[in-house]
Structures are given as structure tokens and as C-alpha cells.
Amino acid sequence: MKARKISVILMAAILAGSFSMTGCGQSASAAGEEVIIYSNADDEAVEAMKKTLDENGYEGQYLFQTFGTSELGGKVMAEGTDIEADLITLSTFYIDAAQEDQNMFQPLEFDYTLLNSADQKDYCAPITSQEGTIIVNTEVLAENNLDMPTCLKDLTNPEYKDLVSVTDIKSSSTAWLLIQALVSEYSEDGAKEVLSGIYENAGPHIETSGSAPLKKVRAGEVAVGFGLRQQAVADKAEGLPIDFVDPTEGNFSLTESVAVVDKGEDTNPLAQKMAECIITQGRSELQQYYPNAVYEGETTDEANSSAYPKVFPEPLTLGLLEKHQELSESCK
Known part of the structure; x- marks a missing residue:
């Protein structure tokens, strides 16, 4: 990412000669520089x-820069308002932790109402809600005479040895959806036993990227993976040999939210406008890929509704994540 001064010079060259914009935007020259989005x-x-x-x-x-969840979460917690970004979209639990620790986000300047009023906050607004599920390659299952799994515990069966791919919770929050399901269903001791068996079967296929298990299932490198439900639904709809199984332990979910970094007088005013635009104008586009209803007035298409939607009994905090990361490490 270039320094702000360089960004200003580049934009000045690109926007030489003022011009007007339509829609909910305005000229970048009004703010003086691009909005940096992490x-x-x-x-x-x-x-x-x-x-x-x-x-x-x-x-x-604007300039968009993407990071892994843990990488960006760590960056936000370490840098606070000194972070280069003006606007952040990140797993909500990281935003909550950063706000509690450093009070680093501005109140949003637009109103919204969530379906779950308990999740309503003034400093962030959800962009997506994502659920986990079991993803399978039907061709690889058939080639290896494997049974279709029905639950996460099935992935500990010896028949799946070296044919399972999951994500490491130290690198991606996608894995947290799996661990929430195991802890909720089997308690911590039972979750350790099941997770140890899953890791044993995964072998070299414990991934650092949340989308890596799906990619390996797509490629036929493994028969079964755990990943984001909406991605498997999309692959199946496109005719790929991909199917998904909602685990009986539950389809747990995480939200990602947008927040504006409070930099006092240096806050780019366009950041608030873009945050509002993403939520008020972008949710219909986002729901094409992430169908879960989040806001009042939204609905989840019945065809995309999971079989076992569940909510973890404890608040999803950074402290709980760290506890589950320790549980995960003890199972390797």
C-alpha cells in the first residue's frame, strides 16, 4: 500500500480538472484523497x-487491500487509529474487541435495524453473515466408495484418512464455525476428541486459508472439506460435482461488518459515505452470494436456508476465539 502522500499525488493527476459525480458519491477532491479500505x-x-x-x-x-482474517485482526488491534485504513470490513468480533480496547471507530452516520436487535451497535454494521457446512466432491466419494457424511463426527472415520481438508483456526475464522459446532454439541472434552480425529484424517490438508478446503474439494484432491456454505451452494448450482451436507451438530454463523476509523480531524469524510453506500445500496448484491438475512425487511431464500442454524451459547469475543485456538492446538 502506498503512503497517503503518494496516493494524493496520483489522484491529483488522475482527476486533473474537476468533474461532477452522480449517485450517492461525490468528487474525491472534496475529501482530498482516496479512501483506503482494508x-x-x-x-x-x-x-x-x-x-x-x-x-x-x-x-x-478508493483503494481496496485484502488480508487474512487473523492478519487484519492483529493489525487492527496492534495499530489502532494509527492504521492507514480509513474504512475497515472485518469479522465483527475483532471490530468489537478493537472498539472495547481502543475506542477506535466513529459512530456511523446512518440508521439501520438488525433482525437481531441484540447485535445492534452504533460503530459497525454487518455486511455479511456466513455459515459453515460440510462440502463434498461427489465424484471422489464414488471413486473411493465413501459414505456421504451426515455430521462432523463422521469425518473422524478411518475411511476418510487423507481425504479431508479443514482450516486452521489460527489463520482463518472459517475454522471457528467448525469448532463452535463441536464444542456446542460435545462439550470441550468431547470436541477435543472429535477434532483430534478430524486433524488425523486431514493430515497435510490443514489449511491456512478459509477457502482452501473448498478449492481442494473442487480439484478432487480430497473428498470432503469444511467451509462456507454459500460457496458450496454456488458451486453445486453451477453444475460442479460439489454437494454440501449441513452437519447435525449445527450450522453456526459469523458476521463481518464495516466500520470507520476515527482519526479525528484527519478522518476522511468519504469513509462514512462509502460505509453507508455499502450497507444501504449493497446488501442486495451481497445477498446474492451471502443469502442470510441480517437487516429488518430482508428474507433468506428458502432454497438457501441451512438445515440446522444455531447460535453459540456464549458471546463471540476475541477471548473466546483465543480459548478455542488453544483447544485446536492441543488436538494437533
């Missing part, structure tokens, strides 16, 4: 947000 979002969500911003008058007025 995000942990998947490619589909990033493209949906870019499309929304471009179609509403902000094309050329």
Missing part, C-alpha cells in the same frame, strides 16, 4: 462492494 472479505464480497461503490459514484475514489 478488508478480510472473500473475493465475492469484495467484488460486490466494489460494484456497489462504482455504480453509486465512487469509482476511482
